[in-house]
Amino acid sequence: MSDTRQDILSLGDSLIRQRGYNAFSYQDISGKLGIKNAAIHYYFPKKSDLAIHIIRATHSRLSSLEDSNKSAPALQRLKAVIETYTVSHKENKVCLMGAFASEFFSLDENVQQELRTVAADIHKLVTTILADGKKNGEFRFKEVPKVKAMLVITNLLAGLQIERITGKDEFTVIQQSIIKDLTT
Amino acid sequence: MSDTRQDILSLGDSLIRQRGYNAFSYQDISGKLGIKNAAIHYYFPKKSDLAIHIIRATHSRLSSLEDSNKSAPALQRLKAVIETYTVSHKENKVCLMGAFASEFFSLDENVQQELRTVAADIHKLVTTILADGKKNGEFRFKEVPKVKAMLVITNLLAGLQIERITGKDEFTVIQQSIIKDLTT
DNA sequence: GTCTATATTCCGATAGAC
DNA sequence: GTCTATCGGAATATAGAC
Secondary structure (H helix, E strand, O other): OOHHHHHHHHHHHHHHHHOOHHHOOHHHHHHHHOOOHHHHHHHOOOHHHHHHHHHHHHHHHHHHHHHHOOOOOHHHHHHHHHHHHHHHHHOOOOOHHHHHHOOHHHOOHHHHHHHHHHHHHHHHHHHHHHHHHHHOOOOOOOOOHHHHHHHHHHHHHHHHHHHHHHOOOHHHHHHHHHHHHHHO | OOHHHHHHHHHHHHHHHHOOHHHOOHHHHHHHHOOOHHHHHHHOOOHHHHHHHHHHHHHHHHHHHHHHOOOOOHHHHHHHHHHHHHHHHHOOOOOHHHHHHOOHHHOOHHHHHHHHHHHHHHHHHHHHHHHHHHHOOOOOOOOOHHHHHHHHHHHHHHHHHHHHHHOOOHHHHHHHHHHHHHHO
8 A cells, every 4th residue: 555545544534533524625635745635536536435444444453453352351451442542532633433423414325334334343342341341250330231331432432522622631530430430 | 683593593503413513504504594695694704603602502501401400309400411412312413512522623712612611511510410419319429520420421422422323222221321320 | 784796715526647 | 556737616705785
């Protein structure tokens, strides 16, 4: 894969998660890369093509994360998931699902479909981790794993979002509360 | 206040929470109202002016909610807050904070400032309700009220968002879990 | 005071150069 | 295969009509 193509994907991902999908233009990317705006159209004819490939790249990283420590303790696996949000937090970005969710109904159908797949996989991953942790005694919680997973994910997703508005470090506290809640 | 002005505010609020701030244009509003796009500029010269007034209207409704049942039981007051999210849920909308959060860094500074004020007030309101409920024995939770409030708010805010992607009724389950978690 | 006609800028996208 | 010149249309916004 050419450097330019990779740079476009990377910059696009940053722009979506910093400012929003509908808030950035191809010029924001071409300007930084020192090429013409239309060069982006060679790699990604339509803006929705770019969106789809960015979503797939994220999905791909999620799958790697899933494979990397399959047999580790549940707490460690959960912390690995949370760490991906922490990285976003440090970069003042929201997560990709959160970024797209607010603009979901303005997106092309094929982009929406791509997002559905990833969202389902994230939910599945966290559910499995929580279920495993509950079974082996690492975690304690009342809800069924599927629901508790959704509660944890919403804490993380919206934690990144709200922090930008309040300006306070809500995310770090949320992150710690999630672990404490599950393990005590 | 003229009907037109009120209609613009109402339609703008819907569009922001359905499709996103950067995804709608003045033409989306003028088309529905049967006026020219530029007529909107009479009432709200810049798009950011419209945003600010929409945010203030929401803030105003929040204050009314706050005043309306000051001395009611904490559970009832919390349910009144949750009900505002439930209304959004029925209309396939996200909440205003969630809608703007993802695009926050693309917004004018004065819009950002307006959002900060409202976000702080929402957090304050929920914190007070939880603290009161804990003190009088209605609620049970380990975290300090300020943190628990943030956990509840993130559940609600992101619940609305994720549901659009998954297509499942996550929100209703989340809503019930919040109450159950606090009261049992 | 309320709105329309119009200007200007910018966007996503196509056709074609190298 | 990679990128530039350019188009058509849509966006926000202004100036001025009623």
